[in-house]
Amino acid sequence: MTALVLIEIEQGQVRQASRSAIAAASRFGDVDVLLFGEGVDAASALSGVRKVLHVPAAPHLLAEPTAAFIAQHAEAYSHILSPASATGKNVLPRVAGLLDVQPLTDVIEIKGDDTFVRPIYAGNALVTVQSADRIKVLTIRSSNFDPVDATGGSAAVEVLDLPAEDEKSRFVRVELSDSDRPELEVARVIISGGKGVKDARNFETLLAPVADKLDAAIGASRAAVDAGFAPNEMQVGQTGKIVAPELYIAVGLSGALQHLAGMKDSRTIVAINIDPDAPIFKVADYGLVGDLFEVMPELAKAL
Amino acid sequence: MKVLVPVKRVVDYNIKPRVAADGSGVETQGVKMSMNPFDEIALEEALRLREKGHAQEVVAVSIGPQAAQDTLRTAMAMGADRAILIRTDAELEPLAVAKLLQAVVEREQPGLVSMGKQAIDDDMNATGQILAAKLGWPQGTFASEVIIDNGSAIVSREIDGGVEVVSLTLPAVITADLRLNEPRYASLPNIMKARKKPLETIEAGSLDVDIAPRLKVVSVSEPPAREAGVIVESVEELVNKLKTEAKVLP
Known part of the structure; x- marks a missing residue:
């Protein structure tokens, strides 16, 4: 069996989430990766990759041509994967639609070639499903799989032609928030x-x-995003990003179910909240009941 | 232009779901059900397009048991002009739902399908993309802004680290993200009026669509619970414990 992984490049490097998807794919057998645009050297250097399918002149991963291209090449593969990134979530279900198979999104555990675990109801339940489809199309929750090494490999590169443009869909522009912080x-x-x-x-x-001080990323609850305190790309939760860092510090955040679904697999959780009954304290390893307007400056000083 | 809005009846987002004791699924008997919140946003967007003159008719469609009528009445109370229930008691996967929606699209010929990006029960985030693939239409997923302009939809999409803008030639499928809009509430007079709006029922079986499941549910379980930890008294104690006990700080 051979798996195909759609990978993404960021600042010349293969994204960590893509490397986690490769690690997941290696459970099924050989792994080929598919790269659109620049970054072929980084892709070829990935550990555990048999072959790089490279489509050089395709800077924007629009769903329509990308999915059509993957579907055209799909029959050589038993499994098609990507991380559950914005791109993966956009493209892979469309691939599944073209192949007439039922995709499985946000997979957190692989139990066998056809059996997978994924969260439902905002992570309040886990379902184990067995797929009868001939090709399995999966997006992977990257925090549940250790990434393969970025170096150490020397995969062969096969250059493929740009898929025909889909004239019904056109890239206009991208607006990235500029931040020096880690993702x-x-x-x-x-x-x-x-x-x-x-x-x-x-x-x-x-x-x-x-x-x-901690070289930390900054996140926000859905309530904070809804209130306009933070942009949506900072949202952690069922409807935002799913994260599992070494240390998660929740500040002035009650701990709604949908937020817990996005961070409860963090290794150590700290909660700082003025309300001692806030549900966040039920999942926190360390809780500090206090006014964040006093606690946070003190914490910045203590670190 | 006609806008078709698929709406799903799901366990209300305020209810904590309970896993059935036999591990077969999540309890839905006697549990409060509501319209999937992302579908409310998608419906709101369709209503605004009608109010701006881009659309003439908003049609809500739901696929499910007889009780999904309630969700359609809610949709009409919010402002949908009419509703279609594709009636089935079967548990459907997104692929099957997309195929049934495809049949409705072929019958209704809308210029736009506006739907939620995911349902909060199975969290699959796939039906819109599959439907767009089946129809050969362009897709604008995770939309935070939609502008209709001269036969195109200019869609701002939520992506990792920012926003991407795409231009789609209509007809198209758009899936709504949280920030797209704030859905309106149904007023009492509109709830009354909705009772008189047309609701058509079509048996799923009459549509000649293969809705057989591709997945077998092996088990449904509770996630491992996380134990509450300790309450610290000061910032100093917190930092100390993070360094020496949790060892997450140098």
Whole structure:
């Protein structure tokens, strides 16, 4: 059996989430990776990859041509994977639609070639399913799989032609938030703010100094995003990003079910909240009951 | 233009789901059910397109048991003009749902399908993409803004680290993300009015669509519980414990 993994490049490197998907794919047998655009050297150097399928001149992974291309090459593979990244979630279910198979998204455990575990109901339940489809299309929750090494391999590269443009869909522009901080999905430490942080400026004045000291990513609860304190790409939770850092510090954040679904697999959880009955304390390893407006400056100083 | 809005009846988002004792699924008997929150957002967007004059008719469609009528009445109370129930008692997977929706699209010929990015029960986030693939239509997933302009939809999409803007030639499928809009509440007069709006029922079996499951549920279980830890008294104690006990700080 051979698996195909759609990988993504960021700043010349293969994204860690993509390397986790390769690790997951290696359970099934040989692994080929599919790369659109630049980064072929990084892809070829990946550990545990048999072959790189490279489509050089395709900078934007629009779902329509990308999915059509993968579907065209799918019959050579038993499994098609990607991380459950924005791109993976956009493209792979469309591939499944073209192949007429039922995709499985956000897989957290592989029990066999056809049996997988995934969370449902915001992680309040785990379902184990067995797929009868001839090709399994999976997106992988990257925090549940240790990534393969970025180096050490020397995979063969096969250059393939750009898929025909789909004239019905056109890239207009991308607006990336510029930040020196690590990304939420790969950060070793995350500090997240909730509604208790009260406004966007406090994210900068209270959370950022602690994040700077710990080289942490900054996250936010859905309530904080809804209230306009933080942009949506910072959202941690069922409807945002799923993370599992070494250390997760929840600040002024009550711990709604949908938020816990996104961070409860973190190794160590710290909760700072003025309300001693906040549900976040039920999952926190260390709780500090106090006013975050006093605690956070003190914490920044103590680190 | 006609906008089709698929709406799913799910366990209300305020209810903590309980895994059935026999591990067969999640309890839904006697549990409060509501419209999937992302579908409310998708419906709201369709209503706004009608109010701006881009759409003339908003049609809600639900696939499920007779009780899914309630969800469709809610959709009409929010403002949908009419509703279609594709009736089935079977548990359907997204692939089957997409195929049934495809049949409805072929019958209704909408210029746009506006749907939630995921249902909060199975969290699959796949039906819109599969439907777009089946129809050969472009897709604008995880939408945070939709502008209709001269036969195209300009869609801002939530991506890792920012926003991507794509231009889609209509007809298209759009899946709604959280920030797209704030859905309206149904007023009492509109709830009354919705009772008189047309609701058509079609038996899923009459649509000649293969809805056989591809997945077998082996088991459903509770995730491992996380134990509550300790309450510390000061920042100093916290930092100390993170260094010496948890060893997550140098």
